[in-house]
Amino acid sequence: LTAIVEQILQGQRRAIARQISQIENNQAEARPVLAELYPHTGQAHLVGITGAPGTGKSTLVNELAKIYRRQSQTVAILSIDPTSPFSGGAILGDRIRMKDLAGDPGVFVRSMATRGSLGGLARAAADAIKVFDAAGFQIILIETVGVGQAEVEVARLAHTVIVVDMPGLGDEVQAIKAGLLEIADIFVINKADRQGADRLEAALNMMLDLGSAASTKPILHHEVLMEVAGPILHGAGENTWRPPIYQTIATTGHGVEAVVKGLAEHRAYLVQDGSLAQRERSRMLFELEQLLKERLLAELMRNLSAAYLTQMLDKVVTRQLDPYTAVDLLLASGQAEDAPQASKGFNNG
Amino acid sequence: LTAIVEQILQGQRRAIARQISQIENNQAEARPVLAELYPHTGQAHLVGITGAPGTGKSTLVNELAKIYRRQSQTVAILSIDPTSPFSGGAILGDRIRMKDLAGDPGVFVRSMATRGSLGGLARAAADAIKVFDAAGFQIILIETVGVGQAEVEVARLAHTVIVVDMPGLGDEVQAIKAGLLEIADIFVINKADRQGADRLEAALNMMLDLGSAASTKPILHHEVLMEVAGPILHGAGENTWRPPIYQTIATTGHGVEAVVKGLAEHRAYLVQDGSLAQRERSRMLFELEQLLKERLLAELMRNLSAAYLTQMLDKVVTRQLDPYTAVDLLLASGQAEDAPQASKGFNNG
Numbered sequence: 144l145t146a147i148v149e150q151i152l153q154g155q156r157r158a159i160a161r162q163i164s165q166i167e168n169n170q171a172e173a174r175p176v177l178a179e180l181y182p183h184t185g186q187a188h189l190v191g192i193t194g195a196p197g198t199g200k201s202t203l204v205n206e207l208a209k210i211y212r213r214q215s216q217t218v219a220i221l222s223i224d225p226t227s228p229f230s231g232g233a234i235l236g237d238r239i240r241m242k243d244l245a246g247d248p249g250v251f252v253r254s255m256a257t258r259g260s261l262g263g264l265a266r267a268a269a270d271a272i273k274v275f276d277a278a279g280f281q282i283i284l285i286e287t288v289g290v291g292q293a294e295v296e297v298a299r300l301a302h303t304v305i306v307v308d309m310p311g312l313g314d315e316v317q318a319i320k321a322g323l324l325e326i327a328d329i330f331v332i333n334k335a336d337r338q339g340a341d342r343l344e345a346a347l348n349m350m351l352d353l354g355s356a357a358s359t360k361p362i363l364h365h366e367v368l369m370e371v372a373g374p375i376l377h378g379a380g381e382n383t384w385r386p387p388i389y390q391t392i393a394t395t396g397h398g399v400e401a402v403v404k405g406l407a408e409h410r411a412y413l414v415q416d417g418s419l420a421q422r423e424r425s426r427m428l429f430e431l432e433q434l435l436k437e438r439l440l441a442e443l444m445r446n447l448s449a450a451y452l453t454q455m456l457d458k459v460v461t462r463q464l465d466p467y468t469a470v471d472l473l474l475a476s477g478q479a480e481d482a483p484q485a486s487k488g489f490n491n492g
Numbered sequence: 493l494t495a496i497v498e499q500i501l502q503g504q505r506r507a508i509a510r511q512i513s514q515i516e517n518n519q520a521e522a523r524p525v526l527a528e529l530y531p532h533t534g535q536a537h538l539v540g541i542t543g544a545p546g547t548g549k550s551t552l553v554n555e556l557a558k559i560y561r562r563q564s565q566t567v568a569i570l571s572i573d574p575t576s577p578f579s580g581g582a583i584l585g586d587r588i589r590m591k592d593l594a595g596d597p598g599v600f601v602r603s604m605a606t607r608g609s610l611g612g613l614a615r616a617a618a619d620a621i622k623v624f625d626a627a628g629f630q631i632i633l634i635e636t637v638g639v640g641q642a643e644v645e646v647a648r649l650a651h652t653v654i655v656v657d658m659p660g661l662g663d664e665v666q667a668i669k670a671g672l673l674e675i676a677d678i679f680v681i682n683k684a685d686r687q688g689a690d691r692l693e694a695a696l697n698m699m700l701d702l703g704s705a706a707s708t709k710p711i712l713h714h715e716v717l718m719e720v721a722g723p724i725l726h727g728a729g730e731n732t733w734r735p736p737i738y739q740t741i742a743t744t745g746h747g748v749e750a751v752v753k754g755l756a757e758h759r760a761y762l763v764q765d766g767s768l769a770q771r772e773r774s775r776m777l778f779e780l781e782q783l784l785k786e787r788l789l790a791e792l793m794r795n796l797s798a799a800y801l802t803q804m805l806d807k808v809v810t811r812q813l814d815p816y817t818a819v820d821l822l823l824a825s826g827q828a829e830d831a832p833q834a835s836k837g838f839n840n841g
Binding site: 174179423427428431434443455459462463465466467469 | 523526527528530531533534769772773776777779780781783784785787788789791792804805808809811812814815816817818819822823
């Protein structure tokens with residue numbers, strides 16, 4: 144084993160931090176270590192926490208971690224920020240609120256932000272989770288900033304997804320929430336001391352009743368991959384698990400113990416039902432799909448000259464060529480076995 | 493020209509609607525028509541509207557469209573919902589608020605939602621934009637539901653990005669907003685009659701001052717592609733355009749005319765500065781990248797047996813194989829020129 148691999152397996156914080164920085168900076172270079180760590184993963188309970196901005200997700204995550212620590216479980220918190228380096232300060236502000244957890248060797252808190260594609264961020268998060276898992280953290284809380292498709296990506300990473308809601312959000316937020324129904328294994332109504340918590344619970348229950356009647360299409364979009372992995376069956380898609388709804392006031396810790404209990408119940412359900420294995424398959428297949436696409440594109444690019452790519456792009460921009468035909472031509476040129484030099488020579492000349 | 497292509501070029505609403513449904517249902521089948529439409533695109537001003545939930549984006553879009561109509565410009569509104577079919581009803585509710593625009597042949601309103609990947613949704617949106625553009629709509633307003641990476645994707649689709657903000661949002665939302673700084677060409681502080689609008693404007697100005705000092709990394713992540721397209725230079729990344737800040741009350745229309753004027757100014761700036769061509773290059777290169785990845789994966793899958801893929805996945809799930817090595821093996825098997833049958837036979841047997 145490489146030295147850093149041993150240090151991570153021993154749970155050494157500096158090695159963990161260094162490896163995650165490496166993942167953020169250069170995923171390709173991080174891979175040999177990740178490959179060595181991989182056999183030591185698979186023990187942690189991966190919990191995704193998502194929901195509209197302002198619902199108090201960070202505070203809830205904080206409280207969940209404190210309860211797990213009282214139960215002597217180790218916790219890693221991965222905060223995924225799909226926005227940018229600009230928000231680094233604000234996120235840091237969030238993390239300062241976690242000072243009750245600071246100095247506890249059983250807790251590791253890390254924010255991740257990349258300027259790359261969402262795919263890149265999801266992949267980096269998947270790799271960071273492997274590091275925490277191999278380092279022996281028993282609970283990994285994966286928290287997102289923002290609402291939107293990023294949540295679906297997080298659902299792909301987690302075994303259990305908590306959707307956090309609160310009373311008094313506007314119509315637009317309701318619409319987003321409806322979309323999160325499908326990925327929720329557990330609902331938390333935070334800020335439950337505000338007016339309308341019971342009404343919200345009733346509304347969520349109604350949506351769950353409607354939702355379970357709807358057909359659930361899998362999230363993976365490539366047919367062959369889907370066939371092999373089977374559909375991802377989170378939340379309302381699974382008819383044997385009805386997402387429980389908890390009311391909490393995270394700022395005081397009220398109700399959060401019940402959520403921890405609910406998480407354990409969901410984990411036990413996943414194991415007993417075989418769903419855990421199914422989710423692991425979906426998680427891994429999604430990861431394989433992303434890695435394959437990256438590698439295939441990189442290989443194609445090695446065979447294409449920048450001059451030819453530029454030429455194709457210019458033609459598309461000036462509307463001499465449509466993008467679909469341009470892709471045909473790029474593939475033909477990049478995959479040509481017999482005369483790659485000839486085609487490159489032509490295009491460069 | 494195919495009949496449907498002619499109908500779309502004439503602006504026939506039913507043909508437009510049918511083509512967009514086709515794009516949603518099956519992008520591959522939609523492509524021949526899109527290829528024919530493509531030479532007729534490139535005239536519209538593509539405006540992305542984004543921001544935190546509850547800021548009143550939909551109402552603002554409504555008001556922008558009304559002003560453009562008074563100026564006799566035609567407007568298409570594409571509402572992108574990265575959540576799910578569950579939220580269909582809520583979005584529809586939003587659109588009902590647009591009833592002042594209903595029956596006007598110079599306006600076309602369409603919501604889009606897919607259960608596929610974010611990449612799939614962005615690609616479908618890009619294709620829908622082509623249909624509107626070819627049909628002759630002069631202004632295309634692209635609105636997103638939700639906050640997160642989806643906004644970055646929308647920035648890739650648009651020439652001009654409006655980020656909508658409002659007084660009184662919490663800390664967490666501030667963090668998200670900071671991330672949106674980089675993609676904003678224009679800021680709108682909506683609900684400006686609420687307390688704190690001027691303070692928010694001052695804060696945004698301060699963030700812009702800080703932001704323009706920060707280094708701007710390009711959004712595209714593949715090096716070769718990036719080299720060819722150059723970086724995407726939205727918002728604060730461009731040091732010659734400082735995003736203006738407008739205060740509006742969209743519910744009364746107050747201040748919205750100034751935003752329309754600002755949009756025209758930004759468009760003129762883009763043309764004069766050469767940035768429009770640069771953004772078109774980035775837009776198109778991103779689209780080419782996505783199409784290439786899809787096609788490459790589809791080709792690989794045709795050469796791989798489901799049995800071999802299943803076998804690799806099983807080994808990864810049981811931790812006998814790490815995902816990086818599994819990808820190496822899958823690529824080797826799917827790209828083997830000489831003995832594809834042999835390797836498939838082995839794996840099936």
